[in-house]
Amino acid sequence: MTIDPFDAGPAADTPESWIDWTSARQRLASDPASSAWVSANAGSGKTHVLTQRVIRLLLAGCRPSAILCLTYTKAAASEMSSRVFDRLAEWATLPDSDLKDRIATIEGKAPDRIKLAEARRLFAKALETPGGLKIQTIHAFCEALLHQFPLEANVAGHFSVLDDRAATTLLAEARRTLLTAVSTESDAELAQSLAYVLDLADESGLESLLSAIIANRSALRAFLLDAKQSGGIDARLRQAMQIGHGETEETAAAAFWPLPGLSGLALDTYLALADEVGGTRVIDVAYALREVKRQPDPVQRMEFIEAALLTAKGEKKSDAYVINKGMQKSAPELLDALTLARDHVVSCRNRYRLVRMLAATKCALVLAERLIGDFEDLKKQRSQLDFEDLIERAANLLNRDTAGAWVHYKLDQGIDHILVDEAQDTSPVQWSIIQSLAADFFTGESARLGRRTLFAVGDEKQSIYSFQGARPERFSQEREETKRRVDSVEQAFHRIRLPLSFRSTQDVLAAVDQVFSDPNNASGLSADNEPVEHRSNRAGHPGTVEVWDMVAPETTEDEEDWTAPFDALRESAPATIVARRIAARIADMIGNETIIEKGVERTVEPGDILVLVRKRHAFVNALTRELKGRKNIPVAGADRLRLTDHIAVQDLLALGHFVVLPEDDLSLAALLKSPLFNLTEDDVFDIAATRSETESVWKRLQILSQEENSHLSTVAAKLEGFIVLSKTATVHDFFAAVLTLHDGRKKFLGRLGNEASDVLDEFLSFALDHERTGLPGLQAFLSVLETDSPEVKREQDKDRGEVRIMTVHASKGLEAPVVFVVDGGSKAFNHSHVPKLRFVEAGEDAFPVWLPGSGFSNHLIRSDEERLKTAAEDEYRRLLYVAMTRAADHLVVCGYRGQKENPECWHAIVKAALANNEDHCKPQLFMADGEEWQGLVWRKSEARTTSVPQKLPETQQQEEYALPAGLLAPLPALPSLPRPLSPSGAGTIIDDGADDLTVRSPLFGEKTDVSSLALQRGRLVHRMLQALPDFTEEEREAAARRYAERAARFWPAAEREHLIRAVLRVMSEPAVQPAFSANSRAEVSIMGTMTIGRQQYAVSGRVDRLAVDGDRVILVDYKTNRVPPREAREIPFSHTAQLAIYREILASLYPGKKFVCALIYTENATFVAVEDDAMREALAAIKTK
Template sequence: MSPETRDFNDAMAAQRTAADPGQSVWVSANAGTGKTRVLVDRISRLLLAGTKPAKILCLTFTKAAAAEMANRLSERLGSWAALPDAELKTAIGKLLGRSFEGDLAPARRLFAEVLDAPGGLKIRTIHAFCESLLGQFPLEAAVAPHFAVIDERTEAELLAEARDAIFSRAVAGRNPRLSDTLNRLAAIVDEAGFDGVIRELVGNRRQLRDIIARYGSIDGVIAAARQSLGMAADETVPSILAAAAENASFDEPGLFKLCEALDQGTKTDQARAGTIRGWLKNPAWRTHGLTGDYAKVFLTAAGEPRAERGLITKGAREAASDAIEIILVEQARIVAMADKLKAAAIVQSTTALLSLAEALLENYERLKQTRGLLDYDDLILEARDLLRGDGAAAWVHFKLDGGIDHILVDEAQDTSPEQWDVIGALAAEFFAGESARAGHRTVFAVGDEKQSIYSFQGADPAAFERMRIHFSQKAAQAGRDWKSVEMPLSFRSVWAVLKTVDRVFAPPEAADGLTFGERPLRHLSNRAGQAGLIELWPTEKPQTEPDLDPWDAPLDRVPASSPQVRLANRVADQIKAWLDSGEILQSAARPIEAGDIMILVRRRGQFAEEMIRCLKQRGIPVAGSDRMSLTEQLAVMDLMALARFVLLPQDDLSLAEVLKSPLFDLDDDDLLALARGRKGTLWEELKRRAPERANWSEAAQSLTHFLNRADFTPPFEFFSDVLGPTGGRRKLVGRLGFEAHDPIDEFLALALNYEREHVASLQGFLQWLQAAQTQVKRDLEHGRAEVRVMTVHGAKGLQANVVFLPDTCTVPDGRLDDRLLWTGEAVLWPGFKDNEESVCQGLRDDARASRMQEYRRLLYVAITRARDRLYVCGWENKRGRADGCWYELMETAMLGSADEIDLGFGEPALRISAAQSADADSRSDKTQARREAEELPTWAERDAPLEPTPTRPLAPSRPSDDDPPVRSPLGVDDGHRFKRGRLVHALLQTLPDLAPETRERAAKNYLARAVHGLDASAVEEIAAETLAILDHPDFAGFFGPDSRAEVPIVGEIGGHIISAQVDRLAISPGTVTIVDFKTNRPPPKDESGVAVIYLRQMAAYREALKRIYPNHDVRCVLLWTDGPHAMTLSDENLDDHAP
């Protein structure tokens, strides 16, 4: 057996073990090893084993992952329902890893069972599950029964409202303590810094909420902050200085002796001796000196301890043998005191911030509660508290204990500690020994700590290993089966890529933070014999840039000579060369296509924009950015400029922007001709001179139309008119490209959302849109024949045959440092960087080390997106490459094993390659269909033609508009007449089913209901009229056992769709009788007096029933209730009125 076959068999065995529903399993899976398949296999086997769909809960990280998993499962179960027996046995046997000879009927029914399960199979995100849980137990969770979940924009609006309310109270003097807090904060940060720290605090409110709950109040949190800084409860800046100035706190004789030694030294020594001596002899000045001249003897201007050589010169040192010891001891005391002062300043700033945060969050929570709202954090925290609380938690667990038997967790490495709390609480009863009922119950989790890159969302990769140990111990204590499974075999990347991964992370410093257990990094590939390529290009370095004329150079323009632009051009040239030459992707035996290529960056910025621009310049299909700021998109900016103009026609700038946009396409010459020398506004000039040029005239007409609609048209309707009938979307997409569709669609969706929650006005919508930044995430996941430019975070879970990594020469820097420092027990806010003492510096160093760990995990994710080829490149700034950057890690791994090649870059590149030795693998690579840009068909821009007949269903009781004249609504008996008719019809429908002796009582009881508003005489009259019909011997056949009431009939007659209800249908051998009740008063005496509408109605009924009963005679009868008497309509008369 070859090593490749053995690896494949081992991988299949590991997958089957992971999918075994008879045991709880924890899977650690490398990138591309088939995690989603294992989850689908496990759910399939659970269902095959007889588990009800409602008993399974599968939690995913994203909605897209949930949808993908549900689709795969539906596709499998749907195929099982239709496969021939032999093929189905083979499919199930492959799933189980053994031959299957059991009953196939249960497997075929699974698809229907899943569809029929209440609420469907529970494959959802953790947030969606918590939302449903809170919706199921709102009272127990103390949330509004019909709560709504808010998005990030609404959350920001509520926080801004809460903040403004606090400021208003403080400014008005209604809360002196709050006013004092704001004054203290204003002395520490400016407005921008304040907003930043508040955003950070609000973003971490889960941690703050937990800490407050732990200590019971903000005061308890502040006390914990003091303790973490080593400060006593009563220590303040004055008390610290006073204590440091006391004689007992320093060696006074020793310091005088030091002064004598310093007098023997240089002028600097002598000056320091004077400072020390003055401080010692003047106790009143000591406190001030400790933060002034005296402290400067021992500390630098930056507050750092002076080096030993800078404290005392050689001459002074030789004057007294113990001088150096004395000065070092005093320096250590001053340093400790300075740290204490910094700690006290930190306590002051933290106290001010937390006091404000308490008020802010209280306001925010109050606003949500009064409006019945929850944010995404609330969903997790409220669900956690519901499941872990002391009150109703037992009841909730009792109800859930009968509903969930199996929990599956996808992407477990991205699960935050709070989310693990929810999962742990759900699974607590699984290993408790006794639950609400007997039965086998399991926990399954699959993840890869090497791919944990969402720390900004609370993900903790170390928790992955902690929870594995937790559940394995719980299972062992309960005597339950437990397996830890590894999946190292990749079905995605070729061996050349995976071998490079192992080399990159082989050094301990590179592997730091990649894994948290003791398992070594090990990758295997299932694509043996497939060609692979890794190239490391030389970096682009800065060049001397010419001075640009500020008048001509936009502030945000990146010079063409910058290394970023040169690298973007180099990558674009390479891709263009491949597409033009038909470069072969050897593993698939076909040319490389644009859709095969993915360009990954660490963050969106100038390079990503330049990269997209360079690709577009060369005519290369490109999908655009994977995430965009909506108000920065050109299409949206043009629409907003139009809105600003129609709201204020005197706004010349906005009008100029609109005229130059694709909506009107005027050029600079047009604008200069209009604007130069004008005496009024640009709009007045355009209207006056519109006849001079056709494009001016067209623009003026369209703008006048928009102006006329602006004041009374809601935003969505206004912009729909701009984009639809007037061709605005077509014009914008024509110039900006297909990617303009996404921001336009999102813009319209926001307009609709705004109208749902606010008073619909164009001005309000414009202000609302500009008040908060709206990020749009574009779906670049599925088969687009375009180059994808994405962040590594956005590419998580995706793959490409060819991957470029151009953003490799920088590392996370100090600009990303958090303002807040979390100790695990408390939170600290230094306020100023100079305030950071040793505890803060240690926390800061730990945070930076954690960021570097995630930085390296991000590289792992980036490399493992590549299936066949990986190209690593980068640009340097004036300081060169950063230590420990991706480029450095890749270069270290490739040196010694890679070949040096000349690619014409001026410096050699490094290449690792493997030749194709196996057949092309068509199964693992689906050729993407290229989508060529096409003109919108002309029919899409025209009004829809009239519908051909048959049109909408025609009610025979109203077949035309030739109705008889309607009586005046002012008639004395008119309202009673229609009510009377409806009541008689209702009685004639229901009374025939009752025994004759009970009909009168039932009729009167029904008519006497208050809802009908009838007096006693009317009740008697209508009951008597109805019973007279039922008791009449001539009508007995109409209400016999072979008759039915209110029979629906539908058919196509004479080019019309007939849809109606027949009052009564009696069927006897050879004859079908249609009976229609008429309550007109007085009724016609003979057939000639029947209204035409009734004749057409009955003729339509007859034609429809002739199609249904072709071997029967169809008889039509009008039964006049006033009398009563039955009138049979002649066939001749009906023929004249047939449809």
């Protein structure tokens, strides 16, 4: 049953109606009894809906362990988990009236007393769930799945996951192994393939190919496996490219000749007429054709034919180039012959290039097979998997014909509800995992036993991670597939949209709608071509959208300043001008303009501003310099950078090179100017310029330091100390000492700002990782760091109070009151940027191709490039949507370009769309720092329509307080943590050999003291004692009989009946009967502390059954695989001590109540009460040990 209110909206277009309508849609989306697919606009509260659904599932009685919520990032998982636990923790202490209101809001009806009580217990229930709530990334889930089923997945049970840095190191080692193997092994195919690749692409092309193989290793590995099963690489590629088995470059070249229509007499006629009446161009064609007739080599003959009839671009020459009017008058039939010949040459040229591509691709795949194999071997030797392995192996595990069914059976008992966040960015292989997990939700017994649901939330308009495998069209395809499955079992399925934004003002959202109301601009935003419509929850809050004119390069360039850094932009460069304008505009905003945040008006702060770019390029550095250097505005810097690109790391590298080789003059000169020593350029010049030709800078520095009152003596002493330290300390300890003991970190932060702190931490982490996995020594570390140059991803937090600059990709999920979108004017797609090694999609098939140069292009490649171009343009527009919707209050679109204007860039799209609406878009002259520039301003509402309170300045909010008297006093020493104690192992405190395991493990051999039937009987009794209390007393016997007939179907009927009677008898024992009632609790975790022999112990354990019955507290513990005692005095000391400790810990929670403790031995369902005196003696024996 499908319920689809997708196109329905509120009856009235008022803010109140939209809020009520959205609340109803959110309740529908979070309905725990139905599956749902939610399309949520930017800022519409996806995380809120996910959180609400998890809480409602828990309220409906779902086990926390049965909920699986898959998020796109660890940060999203952490955020969602925090929201769920914060909400549940709040519910645990709310007054009844407030809690009723909260539950009624999310469920649409007031809760009864039972649900109210259950809501208060949810926090503890979620905390006590083994492993906690499963809110995690899909990679984390796959890792846990493979650890759970290592044998079925064919992975090492103790495998670890490679991080990006370790994977890079292993791949470099695999690359070295490949190149070494060519010279040391007798693998002719490998050697020939490498030689062919080098001949086509030289050494740089080989490096690019190997890097591309590494980047596409997962897809290549799958293709190579398929090829192995399909007759080999050559056969698989020929099948995909539709090339015959006997077709080679030679046969393809030979097919050019003879030319149809232009051979024999026709060719002789053409050549004769060309000599008689042909012009210069026709004579050139005739010359090439004569050479064709003389050439025996097919390839050289082909080249002359192409020169005769095709242009340099491979297109057919026009008629005027190959025949003139005089020739046509003498032999009119030649024109048709030439047309036929030219068509033939174009066709043969395409075929020849296709065959060449086959040969090149085949050699590339031979290298790929070896490189990937070596990489897999290295991982296997170390019992490691990379992130791609986690996804791929989990998908294979779940979809295997053999072990897959067993895995599904086990998981089927543990997962009832799946929630998928950011579903639009989920790749096809990840969808295969999700749908495989949910395969049994809507089929057979699983569908009949209870409501099991699949929920997904996302937004196709925000799918921008195609480079990670995301396919936006899969969002709607998976929705329809899930809808079909749900409908087949007549369950409820909701398709829901959430257009109401809680982030942006109506001015900003109206501009977004205006831009994407043009069908050309909206192309690719959704598979169903749904209109882009937004509503704002912030009714009456003002907002603006500014579009500054594009900055173009000046016709006359200013003279270059030779003292400027070589990578710095000129002051007149368009990017520099835009950076200067943005910095000036930000400076005017901070402290002057206001925004409304959480209903309170306040002035703009640096942390409110987000600058978005499409790519990290020189503009980012220019803007950072303008903000930090000229405006003194705190800026977070780039969101990611190469570690060795940061100046702090370069200074530390200079230090490393110096202590390894003190005669390294350049490194020492750079080091002296760093914050570690802070010498001026004149100081360094004085040291370097006064030395002799044979004297190093270090030697000269030592000499100058000996002079009286020399300021260099401290510098020289510190450098000598570093040299000595480097000879004894490890790499990490050396640099850690420099940064801490010698105040290096303080000096770097003092000059470079707080952003250097993250970089220094990453540097030390890299040093520590290198010590664990790399070659020892500072020299090896320096070499590896400079070669690998790892990339640092820095989290940019709004709360740090810094202007943030990042790419649109990195901004996904973020927001800011003020957003600048900077367009570099580049095209969405550039043919030169298409990877040379890539997968071509031809119908249902996808196969790899390698094109080392333009001479390999053919019809397959041209067709595929059109597909890539369309996909890139679609994602380009989705990126613009994401960029614009990050803004909450103010949006500024600006940019710069080269000499050629791009009419389809972001800036042009936005400007043209907004300018079409003259009612809301007006020209504007912008001014800042004495500079003027033109642009547009968009406002949907001219003035604020609501009043909000103003936030007082910080100085007015703060009151002065005297410092507490003890604030500056030394803190007392922390007490030592209590030692852990397991109640079940307490007996070893009295007797180290007190092992009550009287049943021999089956792993020790066949000789066991108890038969396998007795062991099985014990497990069945334990399971029945756990499950039967959930049934009423009238239902228990029937439930026990059903379970016994299924779990012990091979037993004699008498044995089964004896088992059932024994379990029911022990559950009806008057002393412990309340422990099996509906008011009892199972598997109760307890924790506390107790003192044993003057040593405090932390006690943690779990009671099998706990019940409070009037003035009695009943504790029951099961003992499986233990020989039951015949009477109470034969109970092992460890069992008595365990219950005594439980009673001791719980006594403070139940003052004045009597404890009844009992043991149930599951081998024969024997009930034994433990006397109070015995427990007191056991506890006394433990405490006085």
